[in-house]
Amino acid sequence: DAGVIQSPRHEVTEMGQEVTLRCKPISGHNSLFWYRQTMMRGLELLIYFNNNVPIDDSGMPEDRFSAKMPNASFSTLKIQPSEPRDSAVYFCASSLWQWGPTDTQYFGPGTRLTVL
């Protein structure tokens, strides 16, 4: 079975440019999470969706960040304009939202973003 798919795996861009990260969750999962990981701040939850609806976006750093989930099999995280401090590894994770062991979050391989 395919796991969570993220693209691109690596992105290098210049300050001020728009960056779009993509995620395809595991088929059948109805919750999707976007995380950011840096050495300084560790793993931070940015936003998560249940059944394609954004539930909590309190972790989104500022208005430069936006996320969408137009359907159950696709989500994007957009940064515009990008800044050097946005450099991090961005993870997408998905889970089947029902209480119990099946609520485990499964992570994608991550996108390593470098903003010059």
Next chain:
Amino acid sequence: AQKITQTQPGMFVQEKEAVTLDCTYDTSDPSYGLFWYKQPSSGEMIFLIYQGSYDQQNATEGRYSLNFQKARKSANLVISASQLGDSAMYFCAMRENTGNQFYFGTGTSLTVIP
């Protein structure tokens, strides 16, 4: 207050020995789940083991076991017979029943010495 606390930034263990990675949690929700993930140097986050708050027995998955002490609010990961491939960051996480959000600890870096 931190939901998940991992007090060991780094740990060393001799190959073939057992090692315990500490995790304490804070919640007032009577129903919750506890998870451990492994992040090797390649970067991916790998799910290892799960423990439910109502589970009577400690969870086990191969060489991984979870030492769950509910009254102390601790969920330590025990890795038996350590292997060189166990060298990685290990994250403890919790999900409360009141939401779908996971709370992650800051992680413990484990190095297995040959």
